Amino acid sequence: MNFRIAKEIKLSLTASLALVVSALPFNSAAQSSIDEDQITFVKLTAEQYRNSIRDIFGESIQISGDAASSGVRVAGLMSVGGRRLTLSTSEVESYEVLALDIASQVLSPSRRKTLIPCRPQDENAIDNACASEFISTVGLHLFRRPLSEDEIENYNAMARAATDSLGGFYVGLQAALVGMMVSPDFLFRIERSVSNPEAPGTRRLDAWSRASRLSFFLWDTTPNPALLEAAQSGDLLFEDGLNQQVENMIASPRIEDGLRAFFADMLAFDRFDTLDIDTTLYPKFTKNVEDDAREQTLRTISDHLLNQEADYRDLFDSRKTFLTPALAALYGVPIPIRQEMGGRVPWVPYEYQEDHIRIGLLGQATFLSLFSHPGASSPTLRGKAVREHLLCQTIPPPPGDVDFSLVRDNDNPEFRTVRDRLTEHRDNPTCAGCHMLMDPIGLALEVFDASGVYRTLENGAPIDTSGEWLGQEYNDVRELAIMLKEDPTLTSCLVQRAYNYGTAREPTRAEVQWLNTTHSQLRNEGVYWRELMQRISRNPDFYTVSVEASEGN
Amino acid sequence: MISKNRKFNRRSLLRGAIHGSAVVMGLPILQSFLNDNGTAFADGTELPPCFGSWFFGLGLTPGRWEPEVIGSNYELPEHIAALQPIREKLNIFSGLQVFLDGKVNQNHISGAQGQMTGIVTKSAADYDESFDAIIDKQFGANVRFRTLEVACDGNASSGWTARGKNGKTPCQISPLELYRRIYGEGFIDPNQAEFTPDPEVMVRHSVLSAVTEQRQKLMTTVSSDDRSRLDEYFTSLRDVEQKLAFELERPAPLPACSIPLIGDEEIGTMVAQVQNTHKQFVTLLSHALACGQTRIFHVTLGNAFSTLRLPGEPSAYHALTHEEPIDPELGYQPKCKIIGEQCMGFFVELLQAMDSIQEGEGTLLDRSVVYAFTDHGEARLHSMKSLPVFTAGSAGGRLTQVFMFLQKVMLQHELVSLSKKL
Numbered sequence: 001m002n003f004r005i006a007k008e009i010k011l012s013l014t015a016s017l018a019l020v021v022s023a024l025p026f027n028s029a030a031q032s033s034i035d036e037d038q039i040t041f042v043k044l045t046a047e048q049y050r051n052s053i054r055d056i057f058g059e060s061i062q063i064s065g066d067a068a069s070s071g072v073r074v075a076g077l078m079s080v081g082g083r084r085l086t087l088s089t090s091e092v093e094s095y096e097v098l099a100l101d102i103a104s105q106v107l108s109p110s111r112r113k114t115l116i117p118c119r120p121q122d123e124n125a126i127d128n129a130c131a132s133e134f135i136s137t138v139g140l141h142l143f144r145r146p147l148s149e150d151e152i153e154n155y156n157a158m159a160r161a162a163t164d165s166l167g168g169f170y171v172g173l174q175a176a177l178v179g180m181m182v183s184p185d186f187l188f189r190i191e192r193s194v195s196n197p198e199a200p201g202t203r204r205l206d207a208w209s210r211a212s213r214l215s216f217f218l219w220d221t222t223p224n225p226a227l228l229e230a231a232q233s234g235d236l237l238f239e240d241g242l243n244q245q246v247e248n249m250i251a252s253p254r255i256e257d258g259l260r261a262f263f264a265d266m267l268a269f270d271r272f273d274t275l276d277i278d279t280t281l282y283p284k285f286t287k288n289v290e291d292d293a294r295e296q297t298l299r300t301i302s303d304h305l306l307n308q309e310a311d312y313r314d315l316f317d318s319r320k321t322f323l324t325p326a327l328a329a330l331y332g333v334p335i336p337i338r339q340e341m342g343g344r345v346p347w348v349p350y351e352y353q354e355d356h357i358r359i360g361l362l363g364q365a366t367f368l369s370l371f372s373h374p375g376a377s378s379p380t381l382r383g384k385a386v387r388e389h390l391l392c393q394t395i396p397p398p399p400g401d402v403d404f405s406l407v408r409d410n411d412n413p414e415f416r417t418v419r420d421r422l423t424e425h426r427d428n429p430t431c432a433g434c435h436m437l438m439d440p441i442g443l444a445l446e447v448f449d450a451s452g453v454y455r456t457l458e459n460g461a462p463i464d465t466s467g468e469w470l471g472q473e474y475n476d477v478r479e480l481a482i483m484l485k486e487d488p489t490l491t492s493c494l495v496q497r498a499y500n501y502g503t504a505r506e507p508t509r510a511e512v513q514w515l516n517t518t519h520s521q522l523r524n525e526g527v528y529w530r531e532l533m534q535r536i537s538r539n540p541d542f543y544t545v546s547v548e549a550s551e552g553n
Numbered sequence: 554m555i556s557k558n559r560k561f562n563r564r565s566l567l568r569g570a571i572h573g574s575a576v577v578m579g580l581p582i583l584q585s586f587l588n589d590n591g592t593a594f595a596d597g598t599e600l601p602p603c604f605g606s607w608f609f610g611l612g613l614t615p616g617r618w619e620p621e622v623i624g625s626n627y628e629l630p631e632h633i634a635a636l637q638p639i640r641e642k643l644n645i646f647s648g649l650q651v652f653l654d655g656k657v658n659q660n661h662i663s664g665a666q667g668q669m670t671g672i673v674t675k676s677a678a679d680y681d682e683s684f685d686a687i688i689d690k691q692f693g694a695n696v697r698f699r700t701l702e703v704a705c706d707g708n709a710s711s712g713w714t715a716r717g718k719n720g721k722t723p724c725q726i727s728p729l730e731l732y733r734r735i736y737g738e739g740f741i742d743p744n745q746a747e748f749t750p751d752p753e754v755m756v757r758h759s760v761l762s763a764v765t766e767q768r769q770k771l772m773t774t775v776s777s778d779d780r781s782r783l784d785e786y787f788t789s790l791r792d793v794e795q796k797l798a799f800e801l802e803r804p805a806p807l808p809a810c811s812i813p814l815i816g817d818e819e820i821g822t823m824v825a826q827v828q829n830t831h832k833q834f835v836t837l838l839s840h841a842l843a844c845g846q847t848r849i850f851h852v853t854l855g856n857a858f859s860t861l862r863l864p865g866e867p868s869a870y871h872a873l874t875h876e877e878p879i880d881p882e883l884g885y886q887p888k889c890k891i892i893g894e895q896c897m898g899f900f901v902e903l904l905q906a907m908d909s910i911q912e913g914e915g916t917l918l919d920r921s922v923v924y925a926f927t928d929h930g931e932a933r934l935h936s937m938k939s940l941p942v943f944t945a946g947s948a949g950g951r952l953t954q955v956f957m958f959l960q961k962v963m964l965q966h967e968l969v970s971l972s973k974k975l
Contacts, residue, residue: 398935
């Protein structure tokens, strides 16, 4: 899909503007009340920026680098944090440079035929009609809504000024395009809400904002032509129209993009940006292995939930995964190497033997390395990660005035394994409360070092992976995984995180009730990804902006 | 509000104290900027003061860095002996404390937050405007880059500066990228004879001006919570617009300006890698100051939970502070002490880089103030007391307390009392 979608949609500009006038009253009072329309916004992620450019202008557009950005994790998700963030000067500076580069590619002679919907009468002068057509067509996709007449004229004025200064119609269009690409309407997902007649005291997203929320939630990108058309016609505001779009989107292969983006957020893949496993201590953990590990996890989840249409819980004791030769070497398993034409090594589907210790997501190098120290595994970090990222629980920060030195005292013959050292630590009543929650989970994973390599000894002493989960004893990570997948907290966390990811905020009280009910039903019927996406996307509250939520941003 | 309308004064910096959550830092630096003589640098006859903040995590070994003598006749203890080459331009402060005001001590965050923003918040996500942003408002827009922020550990989130309550400012992590940003397209050597405004830059500038004009429309429909976020975005946009405007004017000659050379970069958390990255950054930043490209910078060696590592050492610096036993004979954690001393060495490299740039009778460091701060007094215990603080430079003589060791324990009620008098 590319910019041609603008032609396919065949939106009547007049009709669009009529809708805009009714949906986007730009001149409402500064102090909004429940009866007035209001906007809120979420910062576009780097991936959403890339996906949007790809879908609007085509895959051949090169995007040279991302803006330096720092996120904040709120309620367990970077996406929720995105509602708290703005753009720093350096980010805007980077986006302006990026926009210049992209605009020059879009307006290059070789792409004009496909990406510009009209031809100017004179390539050396401004052509207002053609410029307006370009601006309104591109603007619809960049801003995810039609532009008002004033906006079209403003960007047209940019084009005219640039044409006057530099000469050339396309140089003028380039300036207008840069203007649109640094506008908050593109760099943020702007959500406009209007008073909700069905639930007094609440607001609901207008049709265009519904399209955006749905698209970024399910596909991690800008709305496609069908969705924009449904927004333009108003169908998205009604149950039938909404359900039809949801069904189509969930059936599309592009649902994988949304799934990958969600799990990358939920599983804290941002930690990859600063992952620094020491290759002098763990020589197998090369940059290639790191990249492969990341892909292995997403590929495994995607295949399990979408291709196999399996239950989310089974991800934790599944023996099926995908490997590359580098990962197979790290894991110590043989795989057939298939060399495709061009020398690219393909991913190989792999199934561990029945009694293999490495099962499920917790046995993958992604989880094991992301929650380790650079030079040592960390049962505490791993246990904390399971609690916080998979079970949505919160571990309080450690208190001050605690002596941790025993944890790393490898020279003491009494404390050769980290279990010995942490046991001493847990005997300290100040520490015990939290460490009892974290360490047993992490100790079951101690057979995997910081890089994910399997081991049975630590400092010459056998590693004991036994523990207790909710009153039940386990001997190793395989038994723990089975207990974990039976824990309702695991699935309620997924449901909650998925919902919050879509709304980019924490749920209201009414939504919590809906989440609890939905979770109970899914636990009985099966926690299937497409079903979960469908239920969330069809829930009218998903598009409601309550006063509580709005004020709680 | 667009920042140019804000005035910088003692009261605004100490708003945290007014709100009852006080910290003691800032006062020495304030003295350099808060007098009314600051207009002197605006008339072009005097080079303007510059400000830099420099963060090193995990403090210093307690009881081993404080000089024994208060005043100017002190000797540098072994732990901070690396500072000797710059001793004559250095202030050392001890006894400083960050007060939590009933909030939970968010280990490795609250201490630095309190110093940079004047307030400790319940959640790290509530990080608010840092005081260098307030200084930036006072300095104004007549530079190409309002501020430059860098992190030496490869983590863009490691910094401690923020323009408002809408997220910390991301840091640049690559010296090569910073080099391109400063000295690449758009850089005009202030000493070159020829100057012709670039018409393409004019167009870019007018495009951003036109986008900035959308502000009023959007602000009328945004919720109150989001208004400051949107405002901050438009301020950022205005900064880039002003950067382009700067590039359209012939800069005043600056004889000390030269374009530095930098070598290959290898970003990582090993101490040697951090040192190399830091060295490249301070070279670029000091030349950027001398070339009038910026007046405010922030350098962080690493993030709140310092990931610096010694060769062959499985634990990073943060883990070491908690796990390394105190040597019973030495009375301290040997590896932690080594890394702390190396950090002091890095600090000296920054100061020497600035002091090596001669500007008339003084140096770049002389017309600047660099403020070095950390997150904890004794990191092993997450202590909020006895945080080491250093300042260097005199902001062109504006800093009244210069080049001595000061020991001053200020309590919260003293600060509140002081702030009320302002």
